[in-house]
Amino acid sequence: MVPDIEIQHLSVYFDTAQGPVYAVNDLSTIFRAGRISGVIGESGSGKSVMGMSLLRLLPNTARVTGKCFFGPHELYSMPLRQLRKLRGAAIGLIPQNPGTSLDPVMKLRRQLTEAITTHGKRSRKEAEAQAAKLLQQFGFEEPERILNQYSFQMSGGMNQRLVSALGLACRPGWVIADEPTKGLDAVIRNQVYTVLRQIYAEHHCSMIVITHDLALARRLCDDIRVLYMGQIIEQGTAEEVMEHPYHPYTAGLIYSLPSRGMVPIPLPDPNRLSHSGCPFYPRCPKATARCGKEKPGDYLLPTGGKVRCFLYE
Amino acid sequence: MNKVLELDAVSRNFTSGIFRTHTTWAVDHVSFTLERGKTFGLVGNSGCGKTTLSRIITRVLRPTSGSIRFEGEDIARLDRRQCKTYHRRVQIIFQNPEASLDPSMRIRDSLLEAMAIHHLGESKEARMEKIRATLRQVGLPDYLLSRYPHQISGGEGQRLVICRALLLEPEVLLLDEPTSMLDVSVQASIMNLLRDLQQELGLTYLYITHDIELLGWISHTIGVMQKGRLVEVGSRDQVMDAPVHPYTKELLYSYTHWEGGTIP
Numbered sequence: 066m067v068p069d070i071e072i073q074h075l076s077v078y079f080d081t082a083q084g085p086v087y088a089v090n091d092l093s094t095i096f097r098a099g100r101i102s103g104v105i106g107e108s109g110s111g112k113s114v115m116g117m118s119l120l121r122l123l124p125n126t127a128r129v130t131g132k133c134f135f136g137p138h139e140l141y142s143m144p145l146r147q148l149r150k151l152r153g154a155a156i157g158l159i160p161q162n163p164g165t166s167l168d169p170v171m172k173l174r175r176q177l178t179e180a181i182t183t184h185g186k187r188s189r190k191e192a193e194a195q196a197a198k199l200l201q202q203f204g205f206e207e208p209e210r211i212l213n214q215y216s217f218q219m220s221g222g223m224n225q226r227l228v229s230a231l232g233l234a235c236r237p238g239w240v241i242a243d244e245p246t247k248g249l250d251a252v253i254r255n256q257v258y259t260v261l262r263q264i265y266a267e268h269h270c271s272m273i274v275i276t277h278d279l280a281l282a283r284r285l286c287d288d289i290r291v292l293y294m295g296q297i298i299e300q301g302t303a304e305e306v307m308e309h310p311y312h313p314y315t316a317g318l319i320y321s322l323p324s325r326g327m328v329p330i331p332l333p334d335p336n337r338l339s340h341s342g343c344p345f346y347p348r349c350p351k352a353t354a355r356c357g358k359e360k361p362g363d364y365l366l367p368t369g370g371k372v373r374c375f376l377y378e
Numbered sequence: 379m380n381k382v383l384e385l386d387a388v389s390r391n392f393t394s395g396i397f398r399t400h401t402t403w404a405v406d407h408v409s410f411t412l413e414r415g416k417t418f419g420l421v422g423n424s425g426c427g428k429t430t431l432s433r434i435i436t437r438v439l440r441p442t443s444g445s446i447r448f449e450g451e452d453i454a455r456l457d458r459r460q461c462k463t464y465h466r467r468v469q470i471i472f473q474n475p476e477a478s479l480d481p482s483m484r485i486r487d488s489l490l491e492a493m494a495i496h497h498l499g500e501s502k503e504a505r506m507e508k509i510r511a512t513l514r515q516v517g518l519p520d521y522l523l524s525r526y527p528h529q530i531s532g533g534e535g536q537r538l539v540i541c542r543a544l545l546l547e548p549e550v551l552l553l554d555e556p557t558s559m560l561d562v563s564v565q566a567s568i569m570n571l572l573r574d575l576q577q578e579l580g581l582t583y584l585y586i587t588h589d590i591e592l593l594g595w596i597s598h599t600i601g602v603m604q605k606g607r608l609v610e611v612g613s614r615d616q617v618m619d620a621p622v623h624p625y626t627k628e629l630l631y632s633y634t635h636w637e638g639g640t641i642p
């Protein structure tokens with residue numbers, strides 16, 4: 066059985082010359098095995114930092130507190146040597162920048178076969194056959210030709226499909242995909258969607274999909290968590306969150322889509338910047354005086370979702 | 379009808395290889411007209427030639443054949459002085475704001491320099507006056523002036539690039555995926571800004587993107603490009619609601635339908 070991923074009180078900050086930068090703020094959640102969980106939110110809301118913390122792939126200026134349980138393991142404190150065995154094998158990663166996650170001077174054949182042989186005890190020949198099969202699954206018609214090429218010879222969309230193939234090379238039970246469709250046009254985006262869906266159906270793997278792409282999240286995910294300033298401010302099924310957003314921030318994100326009106330979220334009100342209440346208070350069109358003084362808790366919705374806003378107390 | 383920019387059968391090829399040469403027609407006999415005060419939206423998938431076309435319009439690349447007229451004048455025949463005016467009046471805004479701002483210069487100096495190059499403003503004081511007014515117009519606070527490009531967000535960067543373009547009093551803005559690196563919420567604020575500016579200043583836009591929904595929101599006329607060719611041109615409603623070419627239908631379809639996306 067593939068275990069759940071259970072994060073408890075995760076906080077992450079970075080030591081910088083300007084002082085600490087907080088990226089994740091006391092975040093607790095359980096990602097259920099067997100589901101596709103989406104994480105949405107604006108740039109800088111802490112999505113990638115949360116995702117990378119699970120594989121301990123944050124830069125060494127990151128300070129992490131909290132716990133994360135994965136079956137018998139506690140990911141944040143287990144010896145790095147053991148954690149490396151989980152990376153790729155139990156939890157695969159489809160990283161955010163396809164350009165930088167492929168080695169420019171190594172042929173794709175070697176990169177893919179190495180990813181497969183690192184964990185599985187497979188001969189090189191078997192690994193090559195599996196690599197070719199994987200590429201085929203990802204829509205490359207002539208895998209042999211692709212294997213002899215370098216990543217710079219591929220287009221952006223092809224590279225995105227390649228890193229996806231790499232992330233899934235060892236058939237991990239869990240996959241973390243960080244922005245799998247960023248910058249892709251509609252046709253390639255559909256391909257990536259179809260492949261992720263297919264992998265999910267065939268390997269029954271569990272996924273965390275981090276994305277800016279609200280339409281993708283709606284289609285691909287079972288449930289969605291909305292991050293704002295390192296906190297989960299709303300959580301529910303994909304349909305609930307996208308069709309009936311509760312939190313004013315979630316609603317703001319959705320109504321800024323071209324198909325939903327293109328209405329921007331207001332900029333922070335300069336008079337509301339120093340406050341000790343709800344993180345969305347400076348930009349919230351529905352804020353009351355209380356919101357600037359007190360922090361809202363998580364309120365349960367009748368639909369089963371959760372929202373961190375006084376309006377639903 | 380008031381024609382600002384007219385493209386007539388513009389083509390450009392690239393050849394590669396030494397022994398067996400291979401020719402790609404990145405842009406293939408493209409013709410269309412930008413009308414004053416309106417937005418022409420150009421849509422197509424990656425690699426279809428959109429950026430090559432915008433590089434030809436800004437004279438970074440020469441077309442292999444075909445011509446472009448700006449207010450009736452062939453842009454290939456401009457002398458040096460006319461060229462400079464052309465670059466002031468037809469400006470391009472790219473995807474990546476950081477790449478368009480000099481990282482070693484404070485924002486204030488970048489903006490002042492842009493104006494000085496084109497001899498705009500009587501004095502430094504007059505220029506600063508105009509800069510402050512334009513910043514307000516694009517919705518930015520004055521305190522950004524003393525910052526460096528790495529100290530501002532993507533959305534602020536894109537507003538600044540628009541501000542710098544406006545300082546030079548342009549006629550036409552070529553917008554090449556100006557919001558594709560931004561969050562949807564920031565994208566919405568930039569799109570609204572562009573629409574307001576068009577109404578206030580009568581600007582003409584060529585808006586380039588692969589996002590057909592976005593284009594539907596801002597365009598008056600839409601052109602659909604496939605492998606270097608313009609396969610369909612029509613009014614916004616015609617293209618969005620009653621597309622004729624199969625490729626346009628596919629583009630619209632892939633935006634709204636996910637299941638069964640074919641893998642080539």
Ligand SMILES: Nc1ncnc2c1ncn2[C@@H]1O[C@H](COP(=O)(O)OP(=O)(O)OP(=O)(O)O)[C@@H](O)[C@H]1O
Binds near residue numbers: 081107108109113115
């Ligand atoms: N190495 C670092 N040093 C300092 N601050 C950092 C570092 N990495 C991330 N941060 C900060 O942490 C916050 C969250 O970053 P993160 O990369 O998780 O955002 P994100 O939601 O993934 O955004 P995007 O959608 O742009 O990828 C941001 O404020 C960011 O500036």
Ligand SMILES: Nc1ncnc2c1ncn2[C@@H]1O[C@H](COP(=O)(O)OP(=O)(O)O)[C@@H](O)[C@H]1O
Binds near residue numbers: 394402423
């Ligand atoms: N300098 C170049 N040399 C060779 N091929 C090029 C060059 N620039 C563009 N191309 C090719 O021309 C086509 C169109 O490219 P481009 O205009 O950048 O597309 P878009 O902007 O629509 O993504 C692509 O097939 C691309 O590979």
Ligand code: SF4
Binds near residue numbers: 312313345353361374
């Ligand atoms: S708690 Fe108040 S400020 Fe925060 S989102 Fe709800 S209404 Fe807005």
Ligand SMILES: [Mg+2]
Binds near residue numbers: 113114161243
């Ligand atoms: Mg990220």
Ligand SMILES: [Mg+2]
Binds near residue numbers: 425428429
């Ligand atoms: Mg381009």
